[in-house]
Amino acid sequence: MKNNLILAGGKIVDPATGYFGPAAVYLENGQIAKIEKRPKEKPSGKNVLKLDGMIICPGLIDMHVHLREPGREDEETVLSGAEAAAAGGFTAIACMPNTDPAIDNAETVEYINERASLAPVKVYPIGAVTVGRKGENLTEMMEMAACGAVAFSDDGSGVQNNDLMRRALEYARSCDVPVISHCEYSDLAAEGVMNESFVSTRLGMKGIPSVAEELMAARDIMLAQYTGGIIHIAHVSTAGTVDLIRKAKKAGIRVTAEATPHHFTLTDDLIESFDTNLKVNPPLRTKKDVDAVKKGLKDGTIDAIASDHAPHSPEEKELEFDYAPFGAIGLETALGLVITELIDPGLLSWIEAVKCLSLAPATILNVPGGKLEAGAPADITVIDPKLEWMVNPDEFKSLSRNTPFRGRKLTGRAVMTIVNGNVVYSMM
Numbered sequence: 096m097k098n099n100l101i102l103a104g105g106k107i108v109d110p111a112t113g114y115f116g117p118a119a120v121y122l123e124n125g126q127i128a129k130i131e132k133r134p135k136e137k138p139s140g141k142n143v144l145k146l147d148g149m150i151i152c153p154g155l156i157d158m159h160v161h162l163r164e165p166g167r168e169d170e171e172t173v174l175s176g177a178e179a180a181a182a183g184g185f186t187a188i189a190c191m192p193n194t195d196p197a198i199d200n201a202e203t204v205e206y207i208n209e210r211a212s213l214a215p216v217k218v219y220p221i222g223a224v225t226v227g228r229k230g231e232n233l234t235e236m237m238e239m240a241a242c243g244a245v246a247f248s249d250d251g252s253g254v255q256n257n258d259l260m261r262r263a264l265e266y267a268r269s270c271d272v273p274v275i276s277h278c279e280y281s282d283l284a285a286e287g288v289m290n291e292s293f294v295s296t297r298l299g300m301k302g303i304p305s306v307a308e309e310l311m312a313a314r315d316i317m318l319a320q321y322t323g324g325i326i327h328i329a330h331v332s333t334a335g336t337v338d339l340i341r342k343a344k345k346a347g348i349r350v351t352a353e354a355t356p357h358h359f360t361l362t363d364d365l366i367e368s369f370d371t372n373l374k375v376n377p378p379l380r381t382k383k384d385v386d387a388v389k390k391g392l393k394d395g396t397i398d399a400i401a402s403d404h405a406p407h408s409p410e411e412k413e414l415e416f417d418y419a420p421f422g423a424i425g426l427e428t429a430l431g432l433v434i435t436e437l438i439d440p441g442l443l444s445w446i447e448a449v450k451c452l453s454l455a456p457a458t459i460l461n462v463p464g465g466k467l468e469a470g471a472p473a474d475i476t477v478i479d480p481k482l483e484w485m486v487n488p489d490e491f492k493s494l495s496r497n498t499p500f501r502g503r504k505l506t507g508r509a510v511m512t513i514v515n516g517n518v519v520y521s522m523m
């Protein structure tokens with residue numbers, strides 16, 4: 096029953112072929128067996144799921160997630176993060192190595208793989224670039240890649256040393272995996288807590304200038320060009336970074352990029368509320384930056400949308416703004432924000448949005464998924480595009496509650512998540 100479902104009555108969105116229209120999807124033995132476009136007759140039988148009015152996509156993939164295992168299992172575990180992912184419509188996630196201890200060796204990659212084998216969605220570990228993410232010595236990247244690390248990153252901080260970053264790109268290139276850069280020069284960011292702007296001045300808070308991000312993005316693009324390595328710019332937050340990536344792509348440099356829902360929906364002036372859930376890194380910027388990020392998504396400069404799901408305990412987030420940690424959770428709101436803020440206003444088509452949420456991350460990380468075709472794993476997200484709901488983190492599967500979107504009304508939500516042919520989440 097679980098393995099051989101027929102999804103009938105819905106419309107499929109397949110960014111690989113550009114098809115957005117009615118289809119029946121046949122799942123067998125954990126794979127997609129057949130896609131019947133514009134079916135003349137409705138399939139019948141007890142394993143048919145009637146999905147009239149629903150959208151059927153290749154399973155969504157979130158390539159930037161922080162699970163807090165090992166180290167802070169009170170905030171998130173591999174299992175709870177995977178459950179939050181399933182509820183948010185994601186069939187796969189990639190987890191960042193800024194755990195305690197960091198994912199900086201083959202053993203820890205294996206530990207994550209072991210935990211992931213019990214999880215409802217696929218979890219791909221990302222290995223650290225430097226030992227302990229200290230920015231001093233490169234990790235054993237080849238060994239980690241051999242154990243399944245899909246990328247390397249010191250996310251949470253940028254790799255400050257230029258020579259180390261150059262060598263990281265060279266090693267990662269030989270494993271054919273990207274280096275994911277959290278672009279921020281810490282000397283420029285100093286002790287900043289929000290975007291440097293007239294708002295930070297008015298609030299008397301120390302600012303993080305946009306150039307702290309842009310300068311490192313420029314460096315990483317130049318190093319990717321010089322080494323032939325593959326660079327992925329995480330959570331693009333400024334108009335200047337979007338411009339740099341656009342030019343680099345035109346020049347044929349191997350650069351890809353992602354944006355988060357908070358960076359295409361929220362601006363720095365909201366911090367007048369002192370809500371620490373708005374304290375994220377990179378910080379929320381200005382309307383001009385938000386517009387540039389949206390434009391970058393529209394023209395393909397920014398390839399992917401990723402949540403940067405960053406769980407923190409209430410005790411930590413209830414500190415004063417200056418002392419609270421950076422980060423907001425996002426697995427269970429990302430899709431609703433994409434539909435409400437990008438698709439419904441007509442900025443992105445369904446094909447473009449689903450590409451950012453599935454095909455692009457699958458391609459960047461070189462993992463299965465992103466396509467609705469025979470022989471592909473039966474990883475599918477079913478979306479009710481009209482479902483109206485209000486964000487209530489108290490109902491989240493995530494162990495943490497730190498979202499800046501509490502109380503926000505959204506339209507559109509994943510109602511079923513299928514991984515390897517198994518229904519791992521369902522509201523139906």
Ligand SMILES: [Zn+2]
Binds near residue numbers: 250
């Ligand atoms: Zn980051």
